[in-house]
Amino acid sequence: MARILLTRALRRWLPAVLGLLLPVLAIPLPAEADPLVPHRWHEEFLTTPDGIRLHADVLRPSGLPDDARTPVVLTVSPYRAHLAYLTEPRPGGGPSTTDLPANLFLSAGYTYVIADLRGFGGSSGCPDFGGPGERTDVHTAVEWAAAQPWSTGRVGMIGTSYEGWTGLMGLATQPRGLAAVAAFEPVVDPYSYLYMQGISWKFSGKPVTENGVRPADLAGLEHLLISATPPHPGDSPEYRANAARAPLDCAPPYLAGVMNHDGATDFWRERDLVDRLRGNTIPLFLGQGFVDYNTRPDRIFELWNGLGPGEQRAWFGQWGHRTCHIDCGTPQFDTELLAFFDRHVAGRDVEVPGPHITVGQFDGRWRAEDAWPPRDSRPVPMPLRTGDYTDRGFPPGPDREIWSVSQPLDRDQHLSGIPVATVTAVGPPDATVAVELYDVAPDGVGTVITRGIGPAGAGSVRLLAQDWPIPAGHRIAARITDVVDDVWSHAPAFARVSVRAARVDLPLLTGIRDPDLTGAVTDGIVKWRAQKITAIRPDVLNNDGVTVPFPDRTGDR
Numbered sequence: 332m333a334r335i336l337l338t339r340a341l342r343r344w345l346p347a348v349l350g351l352l353l354p355v356l357a358i359p360l361p362a363e364a365d366p367l368v369p370h371r372w373h374e375e376f377l378t379t380p381d382g383i384r385l386h387a388d389v390l391r392p393s394g395l396p397d398d399a400r401t402p403v404v405l406t407v408s409p410y411r412a413h414l415a416y417l418t419e420p421r422p423g424g425g426p427s428t429t430d431l432p433a434n435l436f437l438s439a440g441y442t443y444v445i446a447d448l449r450g451f452g453g454s455s456g457c458p459d460f461g462g463p464g465e466r467t468d469v470h471t472a473v474e475w476a477a478a479q480p481w482s483t484g485r486v487g488m489i490g491t492s493y494e495g496w497t498g499l500m501g502l503a504t505q506p507r508g509l510a511a512v513a514a515f516e517p518v519v520d521p522y523s524y525l526y527m528q529g530i531s532w533k534f535s536g537k538p539v540t541e542n543g544v545r546p547a548d549l550a551g552l553e554h555l556l557i558s559a560t561p562p563h564p565g566d567s568p569e570y571r572a573n574a575a576r577a578p579l580d581c582a583p584p585y586l587a588g589v590m591n592h593d594g595a596t597d598f599w600r601e602r603d604l605v606d607r608l609r610g611n612t613i614p615l616f617l618g619q620g621f622v623d624y625n626t627r628p629d630r631i632f633e634l635w636n637g638l639g640p641g642e643q644r645a646w647f648g649q650w651g652h653r654t655c656h657i658d659c660g661t662p663q664f665d666t667e668l669l670a671f672f673d674r675h676v677a678g679r680d681v682e683v684p685g686p687h688i689t690v691g692q693f694d695g696r697w698r699a700e701d702a703w704p705p706r707d708s709r710p711v712p713m714p715l716r717t718g719d720y721t722d723r724g725f726p727p728g729p730d731r732e733i734w735s736v737s738q739p740l741d742r743d744q745h746l747s748g749i750p751v752a753t754v755t756a757v758g759p760p761d762a763t764v765a766v767e768l769y770d771v772a773p774d775g776v777g778t779v780i781t782r783g784i785g786p787a788g789a790g791s792v793r794l795l796a797q798d799w800p801i802p803a804g805h806r807i808a809a810r811i812t813d814v815v816d817d818v819w820s821h822a823p824a825f826a827r828v829s830v831r832a833a834r835v836d837l838p839l840l841t842g843i844r845d846p847d848l849t850g851a852v853t854d855g856i857v858k859w860r861a862q863k864i865t866a867i868r869p870d871v872l873n874n875d876g877v878t879v880p881f882p883d884r885t886g887d888r
Contacts, residue, residue: 477508648691660851748838
């Protein structure tokens with residue numbers, strides 16, 4: 332009965348909500364101008380064990396006989412409808428390769444396959460948001476590609492964002508033929524992607540603003556809208572039939588799961604890939620930006636450090652929701668990526684250049700690491716001042732925050748890892764506690780380093796990961812507040828919260844680094860420095876000091 336009532340309610344208000352979302356979603360996203368090298372294209376339809384028909388575009392290098400066997404690169408996606416890529420109209424139709432490295436691999440002799448997830452593009456069925464259905468799609472697509480007469484039987488998956496998430500689904504299901512995965516800015520746990528300890532993230536309104544404007548609760552509605560993309564007039568009859576779906580029929584169970592803030596539900600636990608990938612030995616090339624406004628630097632490091640032995644590779648640094656193909660000043664990125672696939676997918680006798688982990692620091696310099704967080708990252712306790720604040724949201728004011736400011740650093744320090752705050756607070760169950768860290772220059776201007784949030788009674792708040800050198804003479808400040816309004820969506824409790832005890836453990840390096848890799852100051856750093864700053868009030872700087880036992884850092888790592 333409850334499901335019937337939800338379905339009726341959705342039919343009443345979902346079209347109106349989608350209408351409100353459309354103006355935001357309809358803003359065209361910038362695309363890389365990257366015309367494809369000469370190739371041949373054909374379409375296929377494959378059937379999953381549960382009867383879903385999946386559509387795939389197959390791109391083959393020109394000049395090859397039909398049965399010439401090549402290694403395969405596969406992207407499984409919800410975004411590659413022939414008529415539109417996300418919100419960018421594609422009047423010409425055909426395969427969508429915007430922002431995919433198709434040229435890189437076609438030129439190197441690979442076949443490139445793009446498969447639509449169920450409920451998207453030319454595939455039948457309903458969206459599943461990383462659930463068992465979508466994992467079945469990935470498993471089916473890999474084994475199908477490996478078994479084709481034009482395939483060597485070895486498949487590598489690649490993608491960014493949701494398309495990186497599907498690569499991790501491949502690792503979780505281990506289909507026959509999967510030889511390697513490259514996943515950049517992927518979702519690793521969809522609950523922590525939408526919620527931080529039950530508090531809804533806000534997603535940006537790019538390209539107008541990268542500040543959060545859309546609560547993550549609405550992500551399910553947005554994906555239903557993408558699912559409703561109609562077919563291109565020139566598409567095949569089966570493509571058109573599969574694309575003529577009614578997203579309202581898929582909405583009730585989908586939205587009931589996605590809009591539930593409780594991370595302990597079966598819906599969320601079933602979709603968490605962190606534990607599913609523990610011990611994985613299939614080679615993984617992983618990338619994550621510390622200043623990514625979309626898939627933020629959170630549980631991905633738990634996943635990375637839970638992998639099993641093998642030839643894994645990672646890039647972690649100061650970029651947004653993208654790869655380092657462009658804009659990072661790192662021409663070695665494409666070289667390393669192609670060599671990774673040549674070695675593990677094509678079986679070529681090549682070495683993959685570069686370090687195990689490439690790290691881009693917030694000062695714009697680049698270095699190599701053999702672990703991240705680095706092995707010499709140590710938690711240094713920073714005591715935080717106690718007091719009361721009001722959980723009221725929206726207008727700023729000193730009644731919403733408690734500041735703590737360290738003494739000036741007598742030598743350079745380097746924050747590298749995941750800060751964790753311990754806060755004993757008393758307040759109503761719907762109140763929140765957020766903790767922000769700042770790098771405060773001698774002129775009193777503070778730049779946000781990182782932040783985190785949780786219920787006021789949670790006791791612990793995990794902040795987002797960062798790699799941030801802090802010069803001598805600067806100070807570190809921490810702000811306890813109710814919510815950062817452009818980062819999280821929180822209904823104010825309109826109540827006082829009393830902080831009885833608090834500290835934040837700063838992950839600081841004991842060894843000195845000598846960054847020597849090629850790389851530039853990314854646009855992510857430039858934007859962050861321009862947008863994430865605040866002038867710390869003189870009374871805070873003068874009166875709210877705490878003493879932090881900063882490490883000596885005189886030795887090498």
